[in-house]
Amino acid sequence: MRFRQAIIQYAEKHGVTKAAIRYHTNRQYIYRWRKRYDGTLESLADRSHRPHHHPNQHTEEELKLIRDMRRRNPKLGMVELWHRLRQRGYTRRPESLFRVMRKLGLFPPKEKKPAYKPKPYQQMTYPGQRVQVDVKVVPRRCITDPELRLYQYTAIDEFTRLRFLAAYPEQSTYSSADFLKKLFKWYARRGIRVECVQTDNGFEFTNRFSNSKRDLPTLFETTAAQLGIRHKLIRPYTPRHNGKVERSHREDQKRFYSCHSFYSLDDFAMQLAVHNRRSNNFPMRPLSWLSPNKFTVQYV
Numbered sequence: 001m002r003f004r005q006a007i008i009q010y011a012e013k014h015g016v017t018k019a020a021i022r023y024h025t026n027r028q029y030i031y032r033w034r035k036r037y038d039g040t041l042e043s044l045a046d047r048s049h050r051p052h053h054h055p056n057q058h059t060e061e062e063l064k065l066i067r068d069m070r071r072r073n074p075k076l077g078m079v080e081l082w083h084r085l086r087q088r089g090y091t092r093r094p095e096s097l098f099r100v101m102r103k104l105g106l107f108p109p110k111e112k113k114p115a116y117k118p119k120p121y122q123q124m125t126y127p128g129q130r131v132q133v134d135v136k137v138v139p140r141r142c143i144t145d146p147e148l149r150l151y152q153y154t155a156i157d158e159f160t161r162l163r164f165l166a167a168y169p170e171q172s173t174y175s176s177a178d179f180l181k182k183l184f185k186w187y188a189r190r191g192i193r194v195e196c197v198q199t200d201n202g203f204e205f206t207n208r209f210s211n212s213k214r215d216l217p218t219l220f221e222t223t224a225a226q227l228g229i230r231h232k233l234i235r236p237y238t239p240r241h242n243g244k245v246e247r248s249h250r251e252d253q254k255r256f257y258s259c260h261s262f263y264s265l266d267d268f269a270m271q272l273a274v275h276n277r278r279s280n281n282f283p284m285r286p287l288s289w290l291s292p293n294k295f296t297v298q299y300v
Contacts, residue, residue, distance in 0.1 A: 167269035191300035
């Protein structure tokens, strides 16, 4: 639009021919836009090229028939509505009927779903109040044996960011229950009583989305009840609710899995223990640049 305005202003000073030569266009182009120009930039905007009429468009009789049928049958389906219109002389295809009904606004408005309002995040106030637990699949390129599968179970205390890692050859409810026992003892040795564990809705933790075992507790849930630990599930398909453990997995990928290889489960467990000790001694900004170990000493 500014280009067209510049052409018109130059043509008013120096003439249409010179303006066409300077801006490498033709005189008809300048005459057309000068006729439309009213002094405002918006008058030089492109208009719709959609035709106003079409030889095969719906007639007024057809439109009245569609409106009347829709008014008398507001909840009728598209196919049945088209079938009844055909019985009254309507000859168009269902696609044409759909387009004209959409243009006339004859479809009922969709019900708006209530906007999801996330609950405000509950800040933890002491160690062990809630521990996030998740599983990371070890990348295949880090494993030398193509038949071997390795999994990293991770627990991170939300208040102190103190992590406990363990290596397992499978991702199952048995491994999850065994990891829960280990993390409970590991945190207890550091003076932390785990009150709650928060996990996603995976089958290694819960049967929440199982069709046949929905009401049957998993071994992980049974073990949590025996240890007196409350099990909290996050909102489905919302991994950000487990954000601390998910972020720690991203750091593991960058600092550990990008530069290590594993030859067996024992080798992976040994290297993972070393990485766990290093990560718990690494300073973190949320802890005022203290390491999780040093931050935990202040509260236990």
